[in-house]
Amino acid sequence: MKILVPVKRVVDYNVKVQVKSDGSGVDIANVKMSMNPFDEIAVEEAVRLKEGGKATEIVAVSAGVTQCQETLRTAMAIGADRGILVETTEELQPLAVAKLLKALADKEQPQLIILGKQAIDDDSNQTGQMLAALLGWGQATFASKVVIEDGKATVTREVDGGLETVALPLPAIVTTDLRLNEPRYVTLPNIMKAKKKPLETVKPADLGVDVTPRLKTLKVAEPPKRSAGIMVKDVAELVSRLKNEAKVI
Ligand code: AMP
Numbered sequence: 001m002k003i004l005v006p007v008k009r010v011v012d013y014n015v016k017v018q019v020k021s022d023g024s025g026v027d028i029a030n031v032k033m034s035m036n037p038f039d040e041i042a043v044e045e046a047v048r049l050k051e052g053g054k055a056t057e058i059v060a061v062s063a064g065v066t067q068c069q070e071t072l073r074t075a076m077a078i079g080a081d082r083g084i085l086v087e088t089t090e091e092l093q094p095l096a097v098a099k100l101l102k103a104l105a106d107k108e109q110p111q112l113i114i115l116g117k118q119a120i121d122d123d124s125n126q127t128g129q130m131l132a133a134l135l136g137w138g139q140a141t142f143a144s145k146v147v148i149e150d151g152k153a154t155v156t157r158e159v160d161g162g163l164e165t166v167a168l169p170l171p172a173i174v175t176t177d178l179r180l181n182e183p184r185y186v187t188l189p190n191i192m193k194a195k196k197k198p199l200e201t202v203k204p205a206d207l208g209v210d211v212t213p214r215l216k217t218l219k220v221a222e223p224p225k226r227s228a229g230i231m232v233k234d235v236a237e238l239v240s241r242l243k244n245e246a247k248v249i
Helices: 037-051 068-078 094-108 127-135 188-195 235-244
Strands: 002-006 009-011 033-035 057-064 082-087 112-116 138-149 152-159 162-169 172-176 199-202
Touching: 002 037, 002 094, 009 068, 033 037, 033 068, 037 057, 037 068, 037 112, 037 138, 037 172, 057 068, 057 094, 068 082, 068 188, 068 199, 082 094, 094 127, 112 127, 127 138, 127 172, 138 162, 152 172
Parallel strands: 002 057, 002 112, 057 082, 082 199, 112 172, 138 172
Antiparallel strands: 009 033, 138 152, 152 162
16 A cells, blocks of 8 residues: 655644834745654654555655655655655645645555544645545545555544544545654654655646646734733632723623
8 A cells, every 4th residue: 555645744743933114025045944843743643554464665755845755855864765756846635735736646555544534734724635636535634543444444533522423435635633643753864765766857837737826915924922911819700800990801
C-alpha cells in the first residue's frame, strides 16, 4: 500500500507573528519556518503503518516555494521514502492545494492519503475535505487512531464530547488530530540519509492545475489587547463588581 502525505511549510509554532502595517497579512520575512505540526503527525503515522507492515511506500508532497524542499527533507528524515515538490510562488489556497493533490493522487494511485487536520498558519481546515470530494473517496477527519485491515481503514475520530469510530473502504482520506501519535525526534543519521532520497519537482501547469487564488483577503488585524486585571479586597467587592460593572451575574 502506498501512502501520500501532504506536508505544508508554515511559520514555526513558537513564532509570534506580526501583522503587516497595511493590514494585508502577517509578516513572514525572516521568521523561522517548520513543517506544520499536524503534518508531522501524519508522516509519523504513515511511518508507523510502514513499520507495522501495512504500507510499502510513503510519498511526501509539498506545494509552495523552493524552500519547501526543506520540509520534504524533514518528512524523509522521519521516514518518508521520497518527496514531490509542486513548486510555485503563487499564494496557494486550500482548493488549489486540493486540486494539485488530486492530480498527484491520480498519477501515484495511493491507497491512503494522510493530511493534517489544519495548517496552523491560516487555520483553514479545508484541504483534506476538499480533496476527498474531488477524488470521490471516503474521509475520516480529526483521527486519534487509525487501524488498516482487510482493505479498510477503521478510524477513531475526536468529536465534541467523545470519540466516534468509523470504517471506510480504501482508498481513503484521513486527517490527523493532536492525539494520534507523538512524532519521533529526527536523528542526525536520518537527516543525512534523507539527503539522498529522491525529490522530484513539478510545476502546477505540469499537473494541469490552475492555482490562481479565488478568495481575496480583505483585512488582517491583531486581536484586541486585553486590559489589565484589578485586585479586589474581598469576595463582597468581587460579587459587587461582577454584578454592577461586568454585569455577568
Ligand atoms: P488547511 O486546509 O490549509 O488547514 O490544511 C490542511 C492540511 O492540508 C495540512 O495539514 C496539509 O496536510 C495539507 N496542505 C495544506 N496546504 C498544503 C501545501 N501547500 N502543501 C502540502 N500540503 C498542504
